[in-house]
Amino acid sequence: MSTTAVETAVSLDNALSTAIGARKQSSVEVTDYDSRQTVGKITVDHPKMICREVNVYYGEKHAIKNVGLDIGTNEVIAFIGPSGCGKSTFLRCLNRMNDTIPICRVTGQIKLDDDDVYDKSIDVVQLRARVGMVFQKPNPFPKSIYENVAYGPRIHGMVNNKTELDELVRDSLERAGLIKEVEKRLDEPGTSLSGGQQQRLCIARAIAVNPEVILMDEPCSALDPIATAKIEELIDELRENYTIVIVTHSMQQAARVSQRTAYFHLGDLIEIGDTDQIFTNPRHKLTEDYITGRFG
Amino acid sequence: MNKLKPSAAPVAPGRDIKTIVNASLKRRHAAERRFRWYGLIAIGLGLIFVALMFTNIIGKGYPAFWQAYVQVPITFDPAVIDPQGNRDPKAIETADYAALVRAGMRQLFPAVQGRLELRALYGLISSDAAYELQRQVQQNPALIGASQEVWLLTSATVDTFVKGNIDRTLDETERLVKDNQIEWIDKLLAAGKIQKQFNTVLFGNGDSREPEQAGIRGALMGSFFTLVVTFLLSFPIGVATAVYLEEFAPKNRWTDLIEVNINNLAAVPSIVFGLLGLAVFINFFGLPRSAPLVGGLVLSLMTLPVIIIAGRAALTSVPPSIREAALGMGASKLQTVGHHVLPLAMPGMLTGSIIGMARALGESAPLLMIGMVAFIVDVPKSFMDPATVLPVQIYLWSDLPERAFVERTSAAIMVLLAFMILMNGLAIVLRKRFERRW
Ligand SMILES: Nc1ncnc2c1ncn2[C@@H]1O[C@H](COP(=O)(O)OP(=O)(O)OP(=O)(O)O)[C@@H](O)[C@H]1O
Ligand SMILES: [Mg+2]
Numbered sequence: 032m033s034t035t036a037v038e039t040a041v042s043l044d045n046a047l048s049t050a051i052g053a054r055k056q057s058s059v060e061v062t063d064y065d066s067r068q069t070v071g072k073i074t075v076d077h078p079k080m081i082c083r084e085v086n087v088y089y090g091e092k093h094a095i096k097n098v099g100l101d102i103g104t105n106e107v108i109a110f111i112g113p114s115g116c117g118k119s120t121f122l123r124c125l126n127r128m129n130d131t132i133p134i135c136r137v138t139g140q141i142k143l144d145d146d147d148v149y150d151k152s153i154d155v156v157q158l159r160a161r162v163g164m165v166f167q168k169p170n171p172f173p174k175s176i177y178e179n180v181a182y183g184p185r186i187h188g189m190v191n192n193k194t195e196l197d198e199l200v201r202d203s204l205e206r207a208g209l210i211k212e213v214e215k216r217l218d219e220p221g222t223s224l225s226g227g228q229q230q231r232l233c234i235a236r237a238i239a240v241n242p243e244v245i246l247m248d249e250p251c252s253a254l255d256p257i258a259t260a261k262i263e264e265l266i267d268e269l270r271e272n273y274t275i276v277i278v279t280h281s282m283q284q285a286a287r288v289s290q291r292t293a294y295f296h297l298g299d300l301i302e303i304g305d306t307d308q309i310f311t312n313p314r315h316k317l318t319e320d321y322i323t324g325r326f327g
Numbered sequence: 328m329n330k331l332k333p334s335a336a337p338v339a340p341g342r343d344i345k346t347i348v349n350a351s352l353k354r355r356h357a358a359e360r361r362f363r364w365y366g367l368i369a370i371g372l373g374l375i376f377v378a379l380m381f382t383n384i385i386g387k388g389y390p391a392f393w394q395a396y397v398q399v400p401i402t403f404d405p406a407v408i409d410p411q412g413n414r415d416p417k418a419i420e421t422a423d424y425a426a427l428v429r430a431g432m433r434q435l436f437p438a439v440q441g442r443l444e445l446r447a448l449y450g451l452i453s454s455d456a457a458y459e460l461q462r463q464v465q466q467n468p469a470l471i472g473a474s475q476e477v478w479l480l481t482s483a484t485v486d487t488f489v490k491g492n493i494d495r496t497l498d499e500t501e502r503l504v505k506d507n508q509i510e511w512i513d514k515l516l517a518a519g520k521i522q523k524q525f526n527t528v529l530f531g532n533g534d535s536r537e538p539e540q541a542g543i544r545g546a547l548m549g550s551f552f553t554l555v556v557t558f559l560l561s562f563p564i565g566v567a568t569a570v571y572l573e574e575f576a577p578k579n580r581w582t583d584l585i586e587v588n589i590n591n592l593a594a595v596p597s598i599v600f601g602l603l604g605l606a607v608f609i610n611f612f613g614l615p616r617s618a619p620l621v622g623g624l625v626l627s628l629m630t631l632p633v634i635i636i637a638g639r640a641a642l643t644s645v646p647p648s649i650r651e652a653a654l655g656m657g658a659s660k661l662q663t664v665g666h667h668v669l670p671l672a673m674p675g676m677l678t679g680s681i682i683g684m685a686r687a688l689g690e691s692a693p694l695l696m697i698g699m700v701a702f703i704v705d706v707p708k709s710f711m712d713p714a715t716v717l718p719v720q721i722y723l724w725s726d727l728p729e730r731a732f733v734e735r736t737s738a739a740i741m742v743l744l745a746f747m748i749l750m751n752g753l754a755i756v757l758r759k760r761f762e763r764r765w
Binding site for chain 1: 649650651659666
């Protein structure tokens with residue numbers, strides 16, 4: 032499974048570069064630079080989350096402008112775009128992490144299954160248990176590895192006794208592909224692990240509460256290629272059970288792990304579609320510039 | 328963009344970067360050396376002053392830990408102690424023990440005759456001696472009728488003389504000990520009947536007008552009760568305030584105002600808190616004067632801003648990524664703070680609190696305002712008993728001319744400093760303990 036994932040990714044990479052080269056000569060209609068309308072189909076057949084007319088303001092600053100998209104069940108969707116375009120901002124709307132920023136204001140509709148995320152009756156505690164998050168910088172708690180993973184199940188009261196908890200912790204670590212490395216040292220502090228191991232620990236911590244959606248904000252940006260490859264494999268495996276939204280700056284990574292890709296630019300959702308199509312056949316000039324590296 | 332020519336180096340021709348840097352290198356090194364010297368001189372000066380202070384205080388205060396005692400043959404005469412012979416506690420309590428002491432002294436020097444001479448002889452012994460005998464008899468009534476050598480406290484003048492602080496070459500009229508007394512003391516010393524023993528009185532007694540009977544126990548207990556009140560009030564309130572302001576309060580004009588006020592309060596002279604305490608706790612709420620409870624309340628007012636500021640600083644130093652991690656897991660705000668932020672901030676908070684407490688321990692001005700400066704003999708037993716505190720005791724004693732009080736002032740300062748060092752040590756230990764958990 033793991034080798035195939037990487038191989039597929041590599042072959043997709045190659046296909047990507049040839050396709051981009053080929054596309055230059057093709058004559059498909061491409062939307063011009065000036066258009067800020069979203070290109071591509073924003074809906075999917077089995078949506079897990081539905082976002083419509085989402086606007087985010089930081090005080091006066093309009094950071095996300097009228098964005099609408101669906102996130103399909105058990106799919107990996109990648110958010111790409113230049114720095115400062117609002118990927119993280121939009122991602123953090125999905126589990127209301129933006130609530131912690133006092134000047135941040137969100138309008139529009141975001142639904143998780145049938146529940147309105149921004150509805151007054153929804154408790155963020157419940158929401159964040161259902162929509163987990165992995166951050167850009169690995170941020171394990173300064174506690175033992177075991178405690179890191181056990182924290183979520185504990186506060187949500189998901190287990191009845193120590194044996195169940197032990198099992199859950201081991202299972203989560205196993206699914207995060209970390210169990211072999213830490214089996215003997217569960218009592219050591221999580222911060223004593225390497226960067227890549229810490230990030231997988233954070234993923235284990237997130238999946239320990241068995242969320243429905245996992246948000247990942249540039250999870251590999253602090254990691255070397257080998258650690259990155261491990262996490263990408265992991266994402267591929269996790270897709271069977273979870274819906275994953277990943278923000279990335281690496282086009283290759285988006286191509287390797289995601290089924291759908293959304294391209295943001297200056298707060299607008301410029302283009303969204305199947306990853307293959309976005310990378311081989313972008314339909315908006317801005318997308319094309321960005322993925323071919325012509326973007327400033 | 329292309330106007331900048333790559334060859335346009337901003338360096339004068341003929342001089343490369345190496346020579347330019349080398350030219351200034353000497354100056355830079357010299358500046359660095361100079362700065363180091365300034366630092367060393369400053370530290371050296373500081374150390375010299377600390378050393379001076381300590382040698383002065385310890386040199387002066389060290390003798391106070393020893394006290395001269397005289398061995399007197401005492402006959403526990405039943406006719407004096409218990410004339411009825413029925414061991415009535417009342418009679419035993421009120422018996423004339425001073426007469427026993429006097430008899431003992433006469434027995435030591437049978438040759439002394441005449442009222443004035445005898446008075447001088449009796450003057451060698453502290454008035455505490457009679458109470459000492461009373462205590463012994465009350466504890467052990469079997470003593471009645473027996474004869475025993477008893478070590479009794481000498482008067483402060485004898486103590487001072489024995490410690491070599493009275494010049495015997497002075498004219499008799501200018502000396503506190505007279506010629507005949509010196510003669511007796513010399514005889515007793517030669518016979519080994521005057522000895523310096525560890526000064527239990529200093530740690531066992533409250534204040535007294537007689538220097539040889541004055542101790543710091545009253546002040547120590549007063550300081551203890553006061554600090555307990557201060558800690559119990561200011562630590563929880565301070566930590567809760569810091570947590571609320573830093574983690575929960577909305578950032579608006581009101582919280583800004585509160586913040587500015589807290590910072591100002593930390594800079595308010597402590598005597599002002601004393602006046603406030605006098606007006607509010609004593610005059611308005613009618614709490615008793617001189618009580619450790621009121622002292623603790625006043626010192627809490629003074630310590631709170633320090634704890635709050637230290638607490639907030641400790642909280643802000645906790646990386647935000649920890650909060651995000653916990654919130655992202657679905658922890659509530661209180662859980663995030665309680666499980667992660669507060670434990671990480673605790674070492675800093677404890678350090679701040681203990682520094683605040685140490686400051687409170689050394690504070691005297693506000694306590695003067697609420698009457699903790701009174702002359703109090705009894706050792707306080709509760710938060711409501713009249714009491715004084717160590718620094719105030721030091722202040723009171725430093726005003727008295729007797730040599731024995733000068734000694735005791737320094738000794739009390741040593742005890743105070745020892746407690747300060749102890750508290751700082753505790754701060755370090757606690758900090759280390761908490762840090763190791765992570
Ligand atoms: N806390 C904040 N307060 C004010 N403005 C913010 C805040 N966070 C983000 N912004 C602004 O919102 C815009 C979008 O930021 P965001 O972090 O979402 O970008 P991003 O696409 O994730 O960028 P990057 O790829 O660099 O992480 C930026 O212009 C940024 O300056
Ligand atoms: Mg970002």
